[in-house]
Amino acid sequence: MRWRFVIPLVIFMGFVGLFVVGFDLNPRAIPSPLVGKPAPFFSLPRFDQPDQMVTPEMLRGKPYLLNVWATWCVSCRMEHPELMRLAGEGVRIVGFNYKEVRGDASVDARRLSPEAEREWAWARIEEWLQKGGNPYDVVVVDLTGRSAIDYGVYGTPETFFVDAEGIIRHKQVGPISRAIWEGELRAKWLAIAGGEKGGPYERR
Amino acid sequence: MSEGRVIAGENASMSEEPVNRGRRRATWGAIAALIGAGAGGEIKAEGFGPASDSATPVQQGREGKAVPLFDPALEERALALGRQLRCVVCQNQSIAESNASLAHDLMNEVRQMLGAGKTEQEVIEFLVARYGEFVLFKPPLDVRTAVLWGGPFALGVGAVAALWWSIHRRRSESQPLSEEERRVADRLLAEGESTGDQR
Numbered sequence: 042m043r044w045r046f047v048i049p050l051v052i053f054m055g056f057v058g059l060f061v062v063g064f065d066l067n068p069r070a071i072p073s074p075l076v077g078k079p080a081p082f083f084s085l086p087r088f089d090q091p092d093q094m095v096t097p098e099m100l101r102g103k104p105y106l107l108n109v110w111a112t113w114c115v116s117c118r119m120e121h122p123e124l125m126r127l128a129g130e131g132v133r134i135v136g137f138n139y140k141e142v143r144g145d146a147s148v149d150a151r152r153l154s155p156e157a158e159r160e161w162a163w164a165r166i167e168e169w170l171q172k173g174g175n176p177y178d179v180v181v182v183d184l185t186g187r188s189a190i191d192y193g194v195y196g197t198p199e200t201f202f203v204d205a206e207g208i209i210r211h212k213q214v215g216p217i218s219r220a221i222w223e224g225e226l227r228a229k230w231l232a233i234a235g236g237e238k239g240g241p242y243e244r245r
Numbered sequence: 246m247s248e249g250r251v252i253a254g255e256n257a258s259m260s261e262e263p264v265n266r267g268r269r270r271a272t273w274g275a276i277a278a279l280i281g282a283g284a285g286g287e288i289k290a291e292g293f294g295p296a297s298d299s300a301t302p303v304q305q306g307r308e309g310k311a312v313p314l315f316d317p318a319l320e321e322r323a324l325a326l327g328r329q330l331r332c333v334v335c336q337n338q339s340i341a342e343s344n345a346s347l348a349h350d351l352m353n354e355v356r357q358m359l360g361a362g363k364t365e366q367e368v369i370e371f372l373v374a375r376y377g378e379f380v381l382f383k384p385p386l387d388v389r390t391a392v393l394w395g396g397p398f399a400l401g402v403g404a405v406a407a408l409w410w411s412i413h414r415r416r417s418e419s420q421p422l423s424e425e426e427r428r429v430a431d432r433l434l435a436e437g438e439s440t441g442d443q444r
Binding site: 068069071072073074075081140143144146186187190191192193195196 | 333334336346347350351354373374375376377378379
């Protein structure tokens with residue numbers, strides 16, 4: 042009968058185990074239902090050629106990282122040097138600028154005309170890319186954030202790993218640091234880009 | 246991982262809560278903003294000044310205000326649906342309640358879809374396809390969620406069964422005292438009477 046006194050302890054240890062795991066989980070990290078699916082459609086203007094629209098169809102053929110960012114996003118500034126390093130290593134990064142003006146909490150975009158918003162967004166992006174360098178193969182600009190909804194974007198930065206067939210293979214929520222890249226993301230990138238002849242990581 | 250991650254318009258939404266419950270929110274918003282500013286200060290990217298030091302205009306406020314529909318019945322449907330959908334930014338609020346910029350965007354999306362004649366189910370499927378079942382306050386009942394839905398009932402039934410079993414067993418275990426036991430008990434009781442109650 043002695044073993045019966047162990048039951049509460051076992052139950053308690055079970056709860057401890059749940060808490061140890063549970064408190065370590067990140068409640069902000071929401072698994073994306075888009076992994077394994079084709080990159081959702083968008084048609085957004087190129088930053089460097091605003092009259093030209095870019096679609097995911099045009100990005101296919103080579104794997105890429107779709108990096109969702111904005112200049113008002115502090116974490117994006119934090120990850121920017123790492124993006125520069127990755128671009129230097131041959132990783133193809135597509136910039137997806139998210140609500141550049143109206144996403145900025147310090148701005149009342151309602152007082153801006155669409156033209157003014159556009160003009161200002163371009164100026165801000167230009168300044169950012171000049172100061173921090175441009176790691177992007179191409180930058181598309183989503184002023185309203187409507188296309189970002191199709192990608193399930195709920196903050197910045199977010200980075201989608203898209204393979205050569207245009208399938209989303211992974212979603213990174215939060216900034217890419219050197220540690221996260223080396224520890225986890227590099228393998229995921231190599232999985233979609235490694236085997237490709239003349240592809241990224243082979244140009245090194 | 247998401248520490249310091251910027252959620253669009255979150256600070257702004259916090260500082261613009263209605264006054265009734267806004268005071269404390271505003272304080273927290275200010276604290277969050279301070280923490281955010283602190284985190285920002287620590288980040289020294291190479292050759293990187295503040296993103297838009299000169300460009301930020303003087304006006305304060307936020308973008309992305311809700312755009313209610315003119316049709317009150319439709320607006321009521323949109324809000325009722327919005328209350329069932331979890332805001333991915335603030336998580337414990339629905340997109341109908343939340344003041345986060347993304348919640349406004351999603352509410353406006355819901356309004357637009359309902360206005361275009363889409364059904365509630367279609368709107369829910371639209372959001373689940375993008376943000377996952379996380380947005381549902383009421384997850385669907387299927388194999389994966391069976392434990393979630395059935396667990397509490399199973400626990401309740403189990404607890405009642407355990408209680409019944411233990412009572413039943415205790416009752417069946419209790420047996421009348423033997424002659425020997427009765428004599429010991431009598432003696433102990435008698436001792437208690439002679440020495441006891443002298444507190």
